[in-house]
Amino acid sequence: MTISIPRGTQDILPGEVELWQLIEQKARELCEKYQYQEIRTPIFEHTELFSRGVGDTTDIVQKEMYTFEDRGGRSLTLRPEGTASTVRAFVEKKLFGSANQPVKLYYMGPMFRYERPQSGRFRQFVQFGIEALGSNDPAIDAEVISLAMNLYKEMGLKKLKLVINSLGDKESRIAHREALVQHFKPRIHEFCSDCQNRLEKNPLRILDCKQDREHELMSTAPSILDYLNDDSKAYFEKVQKYLTQLDIPFEVDANLVRGLDYYNHTAFEIMSDAEGFGAITTLAGGGRYNGLVEEIGGPETPGIGFALSIERFIAALKAEGVNIEMNQGIDCYLVTLGEEAKDYSVGLLQQLRLAGISAERDYLNRKIKAQFKAADRLKAKFVAILGDEELKNNKINLKNMETGDQVELDLDSFVSTFLEMQQ
Template identity: 50%
Template sequence: MAERSVKAPKGTKDVLPQDSYKWQYVEDIARRLTALAGYREIRTPVFEHTELFLRGVGDTTDIVQKEMYTFKDKGDRSITLKPEGTAGVVRAFIEGGLPSSAQPTKMYYLSTPVFRYEKPQSGRLREHHQFGIEVFGAADASVDAEVINLALTLFQTAGLKQLRLNINSIGCDKCRPQYNDTLKAYLKEHEGELCEMCRDRMERNPLRVLDCKVESCQKIVAAAPKMIDHLCEECAVHFEDLKKYLGALGIDYAINPLIVRGLDYYTKTVFEIISDNIGSQGTVCGGGRYDKLLKQIGGPDMPGIGFGMGIERLLLVMQSEGIEIPQPSITDVFVCTHGEPARFKAIELTRELRESGIKTDMDHCARSVKAQFKYADKIGAKTVIVIGEEEMEKGTVVLKTMETGEERVVRQEEIKLFLQL
């Protein structure tokens, strides 16, 4: 009985060579825009100690309760594949001694693998990849506006048009406890109508109920007291400043008092950027401020803010809007050979042209001349260099322009000169 072929795990997806240029296109935009704004790259491990996410993300979140890939290693330590990017960056920031450096510290991570055990759906996989930025050490709402503007600029540079920005403030540890009491009292009146998870959340972290996706809970939440109406003076001023900064940048926004994001570490500003092109699962970027997270994880009392966006989801939106990503050429020049001696000259010439910055390839399959030309056409070579026995004797090659069929004989030492015309 023949063995079945091994397939990729459910919820994962290969990026094949014919598609990787799309990722590189987005990554190039991200690197360019972050460099202009003074952000530097950080790379953190793909797994962390589970405690980091319990303390940082929050044990009442869906991520911790239902979605984390957690296992024991051979040393009986609890390890988790990272379900989001911020906690690991905060841990690295503290462990690396960066709080003592000049502030603010601006960092980004790119195409970072993130793992969540959830039902795979359009643009949402069990392993997906995120671009995110994190800023530490800046409390003013101007950096909130900068972070939001950077995300929007990336989308606009990628060609997206149908986007909406929603913002909210979820207060701080001064005003949120009183609001939690008010919200909890309201939810108590509707306890019998809440789902089982929300009844548990109501006692432990009532703000999480606002993030529930169960329809019956959403109806109750729609009429619940809003955090934005219970902000302390500091949070209210911060939110007003954010709106003024967004206005100064010419950024349109809507206030959505139900945005709380799916993570416990947020304070004050939270935001989502939504596309109307991918149905109900339309959030393409989300983030906010987390002024207490560093202290919570064991670092100094220092503010932070950031966002994360899924690369797969961004590419899906670009596709839905019909955005054509320019496909780079694979090979500009193909060296076609006839006869064994020519092959040794071909590999030497291929190296020389590559060293001159010209995308060059040659036949590695011992094809006939006719088959070599067919292959060169398939890979999009603009020019074919032909070397045979006669050319070897004369020290020449034949240059053929594939689009026009024009041929010219040139001396081997003049090849680069003609290719650069």
């Protein structure tokens, strides 16, 4: 019986995984420049964390979570996103007391959502995200957005669109909420059951409904921008000013809402404008979530962050035809002739690797011609040829695979000589 991979998951094989590693490396390097530090949280958490932190009116909580009971009868959930876990760790480990404020964190790892698999959407997917906790400065909103944009640009993406909105402060959201209720209530029976449940709990979530997005009331719904008070307007204007100062183009979309119930002020999405990318164009999304730390049991602490999918990142690179040469080849391949030379090469290979040289040898007892073919497949820059006769004479031949030049070197000093040649 053949056991196949679960639906909505994928194997990332050699030849593909190198691109993943490069993106992860770029993300880590960029976070170091921006002074964000890595945090690693459990893959599963208590279910209550996500129902409170993500919001019980969201599709994630209502439909998409992998939830199970452990042997102690506790309800646990595979993490569907990274913000709630990061904030939980921030509260539980009392990072709000850190001398360095704001606390700037990043995470990278698998997330899980039970949704219909399609292009760019998996049930297990990998997110990279950042969270900045402790600052109300709109400049850090711009910083968070700029980090995401710079990561995409450093990998060669050009066809990007940044869309931003303001959800306002608490006062503004209450005013907007009342207007939304009045707008939708007379005809709420025409909407799906999810929207009917959201009307009183969180009417803003109706605007994010995929099933009823073509309903005529959607296009005429009250805009949050019309309900921003003076403080919220000033905040949003500052964010736009800083983005302009950072030379980051953007569009304002009053209909943009985010999946968390506790988002406020800045909300944003980065989309791919590449032709043929697919129906799901969003690459990254985030926003400010003042109030989330308190909801999870911490002190009043403002926060902002974003998350991006590595899978969609790679899809965007392919859609734009960005050519990234991944396999740079190895430094040296050892070709051996004879049993004594083959035995000696085991230790010689170790010496090369300990000296920082990427090296390989044959393990299949292949003939010399087949060993050279293996070296070509590995894109070896040099091939070192060692036979029993050379071993007796303390010699080894080194061939430059690009030029074809070949030199004879002393075996005792081969590793140090090879290192000098690389400099």
